[in-house]
Amino acid sequence: xxxxxxxxxxxxxxxxxxxxxxxxxxxxxxxxxxxxxxxxxxxxxxxxxxxxxxxxxxxxxxxxxxxxxxxxxxxxxxxxxxxxxxxxxxxxxxxxxxxxxxxxxxxxxxxxxxxxxxxxxxxxxxxxxxxxxxxxxxxxxxxxxxxxxxxxxxxxxxxxxxxxxxxxxxxxxxxxxxxxxxxxxxxxxxxxxxxxxxxxxxxxxxxxxxxxxxxxxxxxxxxxxxxxxxxxxxxxxxxxxxxxxxxxxxxxxxxxxxxxxxxxxxxxxxxxxxxxxxxxxxxxxxxxxxxxxxxxxxxxxxxxxxxxxxxxxxxxxxxxxxxxxxxxxxxxxxxxxxxxxxxxxxxxxxxxxxxxxxxxxxxxxxxxxxxxxxxxxxxxxxxxxxxxxxxxxxxxxxxxxxxxxxxxxxxxxxxxxxxxxxxxxxxxxxxxxxxxxxxxxxxxxxxxxxxxxxxxxxxxxxxxxxxxxxxxxxxxxxxxxxxxxxxxxxxxxxxxxxxxxxx
Amino acid sequence: xxxxxxxxxxxxxxxxxxxxxxxxxxxxxxxxxxxxxxxxxxxxxxxxxxxxxxxxxxxxxxxxxxxxxxxxxxxxxxxxxxxxxxxxxxxxxxxxxxxxxxxxxxxxxxxxxxxxxxxxxxxxxxxxxxxxxxxxxxxxxxxxxxxxxxxxxxxxxxxxxxxxxxxxxxxxxxxxxxxxxxxxxxxxxxxxxxxxxxxxxxxxxxxxxxxxxxxxxxxxxxxxxxxxxxxxxxxxxxxxxxxxxxxxxxxxxxxxxxxxxxxxxxxxxxxxxxxxxxxxxxxxxxxxxxxxxxxxxxxxxxxxxxxxxxxxxxxxxxxxxxxxxxxxxx
Amino acid sequence: xxxxxxxxxxxxxxxxxxxxxxxxxxxxxxxxxxxxxxxxxxxxxxxxxxxxxxxxxxxxxxxxxxxxxxxxxxxxxxxxxxxxxxxxxxxxxxxxxxxxxxxxxxxxxxxxxxxxxxxxxxxxxxxxxxxxxxxxxxxxxxxxxxxxxxxxxxxxxxxxxxxxx
Numbered sequence: 001x002x003x004x005x006x007x008x009x010x011x012x013x014x015x016x017x018x019x020x021x022x023x024x025x026x027x028x029x030x031x032x033x034x035x036x037x038x039x040x041x042x043x044x045x046x047x048x049x050x051x052x053x054x055x056x057x058x059x060x061x062x063x064x065x066x067x068x069x070x071x072x073x074x075x076x077x078x079x080x081x082x083x084x085x086x087x088x089x090x091x092x093x094x095x096x097x098x099x100x101x102x103x104x105x106x107x108x109x110x111x112x113x114x115x116x117x118x119x120x121x122x123x124x125x126x127x128x129x130x131x132x133x134x135x136x137x138x139x140x141x142x143x144x145x146x147x148x149x150x151x152x153x154x155x156x157x158x159x160x161x162x163x164x165x166x167x168x169x170x171x172x173x174x175x176x177x178x179x180x181x182x183x184x185x186x187x188x189x190x191x192x193x194x195x196x197x198x199x200x201x202x203x204x205x206x207x208x209x210x211x212x213x214x215x216x217x218x219x220x221x222x223x224x225x226x227x228x229x230x231x232x233x234x235x236x237x238x239x240x241x242x243x244x245x246x247x248x249x250x251x252x253x254x255x256x257x258x259x260x261x262x263x264x265x266x267x268x269x270x271x272x273x274x275x276x277x278x279x280x281x282x283x284x285x286x287x288x289x290x291x292x293x294x295x296x297x298x299x300x301x302x303x304x305x306x307x308x309x310x311x312x313x314x315x316x317x318x319x320x321x322x323x324x325x326x327x328x329x330x331x332x333x334x335x336x337x338x339x340x341x342x343x344x345x346x347x348x349x350x351x352x353x354x355x356x357x358x359x360x361x362x363x364x365x366x367x368x369x370x371x372x373x374x375x376x377x378x379x380x381x382x383x384x385x386x387x388x389x390x391x392x393x394x395x396x397x398x399x400x401x402x403x404x405x406x407x408x409x410x411x412x413x414x415x416x417x418x419x420x421x422x423x424x425x426x427x428x429x430x431x432x433x434x435x436x437x438x439x440x441x442x443x444x445x446x447x448x449x450x451x452x453x454x455x456x457x458x459x460x461x462x463x464x465x466x467x468x469x470x471x472x473x474x475x476x477x478x479x480x481x482x483x484x485x486x487x488x489x490x491x492x493x494x495x496x497x498x499x500x501x502x503x
Numbered sequence: 504x505x506x507x508x509x510x511x512x513x514x515x516x517x518x519x520x521x522x523x524x525x526x527x528x529x530x531x532x533x534x535x536x537x538x539x540x541x542x543x544x545x546x547x548x549x550x551x552x553x554x555x556x557x558x559x560x561x562x563x564x565x566x567x568x569x570x571x572x573x574x575x576x577x578x579x580x581x582x583x584x585x586x587x588x589x590x591x592x593x594x595x596x597x598x599x600x601x602x603x604x605x606x607x608x609x610x611x612x613x614x615x616x617x618x619x620x621x622x623x624x625x626x627x628x629x630x631x632x633x634x635x636x637x638x639x640x641x642x643x644x645x646x647x648x649x650x651x652x653x654x655x656x657x658x659x660x661x662x663x664x665x666x667x668x669x670x671x672x673x674x675x676x677x678x679x680x681x682x683x684x685x686x687x688x689x690x691x692x693x694x695x696x697x698x699x700x701x702x703x704x705x706x707x708x709x710x711x712x713x714x715x716x717x718x719x720x721x722x723x724x725x726x727x728x729x730x731x732x733x734x735x736x737x738x739x740x741x742x743x744x745x746x747x748x749x750x751x752x753x754x755x756x757x758x759x760x761x762x763x764x765x766x767x768x769x770x771x772x773x774x775x776x777x778x779x780x781x782x783x784x785x786x787x788x789x790x791x792x793x794x795x796x797x798x799x800x801x802x803x804x805x806x807x808x809x810x811x812x813x814x815x816x817x818x819x820x821x822x823x824x825x826x827x828x829x830x831x832x833x
Numbered sequence: 834x835x836x837x838x839x840x841x842x843x844x845x846x847x848x849x850x851x852x853x854x855x856x857x858x859x860x861x862x863x864x865x866x867x868x869x870x871x872x873x874x875x876x877x878x879x880x881x882x883x884x885x886x887x888x889x890x891x892x893x894x895x896x897x898x899x900x901x902x903x904x905x906x907x908x909x910x911x912x913x914x915x916x917x918x919x920x921x922x923x924x925x926x927x928x929x930x931x932x933x934x935x936x937x938x939x940x941x942x943x944x945x946x947x948x949x950x951x952x953x954x955x956x957x958x959x960x961x962x963x964x965x966x967x968x969x970x971x972x973x974x975x976x977x978x979x980x981x982x983x984x985x986x987x988x989x990x991x992x993x994x995x996x997x998x
Contacts, residue, residue, distance in 0.1 A: 143710030167888035178878040184583045185871035187695050189673040191583040199590040203582030221919045225912045393951025409979050425920050433900050451874045458868030459694050539991045
């Protein structure tokens with residue numbers, strides 16, 4: 001019952017007037033940012049992170065946590081209304097959400113998305129509350145070999161879920177990892193990959209630069225092109241009766257909601273996996289489990305419910321490794337992690353011991369944020385439709401300016417702004433050719449961790465790979481990771497061997 | 504090995520002598536210059552590390568005590584062990600709105616990267632605020648109670664199985680490790696990590712056997728009873744660790760310091776220099792700063808003007824010898 | 834689309850080779866008792882990129898990937914125009930920041946985009962073009978103490994700092 005006491009203390013922190021106000025502000029800001037085409041929780045958290053230096057760290061993380069949640073709710077809105085995912089996490093929501101909107105069932109889709117998000121978020125916070133402290137104790141056992149095994153597992157889950165085009169998925173991972181190697185080699189202490197001797201490369205390529213380039217500039221360029229500057233907005237009338245009826249109808253979708261929540265949470269915990277693969281996986285599982293898989297992609301409510309419950313559950317799940325291990329579970333938590341370091345909080349096992357009020361305040365605030373996000377989401381649905389009707393010729397330049405200023409602010413170096421433009425343009429050109437870009441973004445976050453941990457392990461073991469298999473935790477994780485790597489290969493071989501399917 | 508140890512001890516002795524020659528330069532020269540915009544406070548290390556925390560702490564003192572009219576804005580340029588910051592400062596020649604917080608990579612980085620074209624004697628020295636110290640640490644679960652036990656344990660384990668954690672190669676921790684190895688004729692496997700904080704955590708998780716952390720990096724774990732300091736790399740015992748002996752007491756003249764100073768680009772107006780010297784004099788004399796020094800095991804060491812520049816040049820030569828003896832530079 | 838996929842794969846292959854060459858500045862081999870050298874990680878990643886490019890070209894030749902089967906142009910005339918305006922205007926905007934700073938560039942860019950492309954009324958354009966730099970200044974410089982680049986317009990801000998900070 002120690003947990004309950006800690007949680008109550010956490011609620012005392014979360015429900016302080018300033019924190020409560022920040023939760024509401026975070027949810028609203030997140031909903032709008034998430035609902036904007038091209039902007040998701042990554043951009044929102046990144047852009048608003050510097051503002052949080054004005055308040056104490058606990059209030060700051062509460063604000064950003066609420067923003068993260070709000071953005072997860074909001075991401076579904078443009079997926080459904082415009083068919084453009086508000087963020088990569090809402091990609092799976094477009095599959096059935098968009099057809100529903102086209103069939104005039106936009107209100108049902110929006111309500112389903114919001115409710116599923118609430119269920120997913122709440123289930124995962126409960127799981128978080130119950131299992132965070134034991135995991136924190138466990139976390140000290142993670143040395144360089146375990147870290148590397150964990151990172152390998154993350155990549156394995158990602159590859160298993162990657163696009164159809166295997167070489168392009170791999171290419172994206174490799175290029176992201178390669179960019180992460182720019183800067184300093186900590187093991188030998190030598191600078192490397194300093195392109196054209198530009199001093200700006202000494203600090204490496206900031207993950208934010210790549211993320212804002214791809215998700216901000218690249219995404220807007222893509223949107224401008226695909227829509228020819230004309231946004232098509234579907235009409236949706238939101239009535240109270242419609243909302244109530246939609247809520248009642250959701251009883252048929254409870255199974256998908258629960259499945260999405262649990263799956264999302266566990267995928268979210270795995271470092272590096274995060275909400276995007278979580279939601280895609282949930283969509284895939286829901287379709288496989290369904291009696292009528294052929295209705296998916298044509299406006300099946302389950303196709304909205306499963307990914308939406310999963311992406312919210314995963315966003316909570318991904319905070320667990322961030323807090324307990326100091327390993328980000330998604331690009332957004334990677335930024336949160338950076339924020340914590342600036343606030344002077346060392347994420348890791350000792351966080352739960354040294355900064356109890358911070359951790360439990362955050363957990364309690366997630367319960368509150370979930371509820372507020374649901375209420376605000378439903379209340380604001382008409383307002384979202386207005387913002388999305390704002391002409392894109394106003395939205396686009398404003399977003400571009402935010403990207404440029406946001407890209408400059410963290411390092412205060414114009415070098416990074418130029419790099420961001422290059423990444424944006426290249427990202428756009430590659431995306432047109434079906435190169436998946438999310439793996440590159442995840443790779444640049446994980447790359448330095450992966451390289452350092454493998455090399456530290458090898459130094460510890462004097463060049464022997466045995467170290468990854470001699471230590472029990474590391475060995476188990478390695479085995480799962482290798483299994484996951486082999487699985488798609490196995491499927492591919494079997495498919496190729498089976499007659500009549502020679503592709 | 505023995506020879507190396509002597510060279511290192513000699514080098515350390517030089518740094519000690521320079522440290523003792525503290526000179527107080529009068530700061531009452533009325534500063535006529537004032538910043539016209541927020542001053543960039545460049546930190547030559549990444550976010551979250553010891554240097555970063557210290558610089559932000561200084562910024563906090565200035566803000567809290569309203570020592571400056573316009574704020575100092577910290578910017579981390581830790582890339583390439585501070586190569587980025589050094590290059591930036593060089594490019595800002597004559598700009599009085601930039602200052603930089605330094606650590607020992609101020610010497611080692613230009614020595615290891617001659618291509619940078621940075622000559623630190625061309626920068627304007629402002630003030631040395633402290634010298635950080637180093638200690639030899641082990642986990643408190645071990646039976647190692649003294650340096651004697653430590654040397655025996657390392658010898659018993661053999662060089663392959665004794666893991667010493669530290670910051671990047673060629674940086675302070677690896678220099679101190681080399682000094683230790685030379686003095687006691689032992690050999691360890693040096694595992695580099697990203698920062699002192701990570702190193703400390705690895706020791707507590709028992710993934711490495713020992714560290715040469717700064718006291719400020721281990722003090723949290725030490726208070727929690729998870730780690731043990733065996734000896735201090737200083738001539739005198741630290742006030743925060745009265746029970747921990749120094750290597751000098753144990754018969755080895757091992758001493759190494761991390762300087763914490765502030766410098767400005769070269770060619771800035773003399774009155775701008777006077778303004779900053781005056782500002783940091785106030786920081787140095789503040790109660791906050793003096794308390795921090797004592798509680799975190801740092802040594803006071805105010806130094807400014809020409810004597811600081813002489814100190815920097817002398818230290819650079821000492822580090823050149825150190826790095827050469829380690830084979831890191833030619 | 835088909836030609837674009839090949840060109841992109843070849844371009845990326847060339848880029849991979851450049852990275853391999855650049856990584857080789859540090860040891861790329863195995864250092865006895867220590868593991869891979871400092872350049873090994875980027876070197877072999879770039880090698881992996883090269884292999885992927887080869888694989889992409891192979892699939893292109895066999896027409897296995899959707900773009901390699903697509904008859905559509907990679908960028909038609911409209912797409913190219915929209916892209917050139919979007920990316921080109923950003924290029925000019927970022928370039929101008931070096932000269933005249935953020936606070937001159939923001940209104941200029943908004944006027945260009947909203948008037949020139951969006952054909953919005955002057956009243957809407959002007960109000961946003963005025964509000965955005967003011968909001969940016971208050972948010973970044975005053976609230977966050979982050980100085981944004983100002984180029985030659987810098988001295989104009991000295992009195993503002995004097996007043997507000």
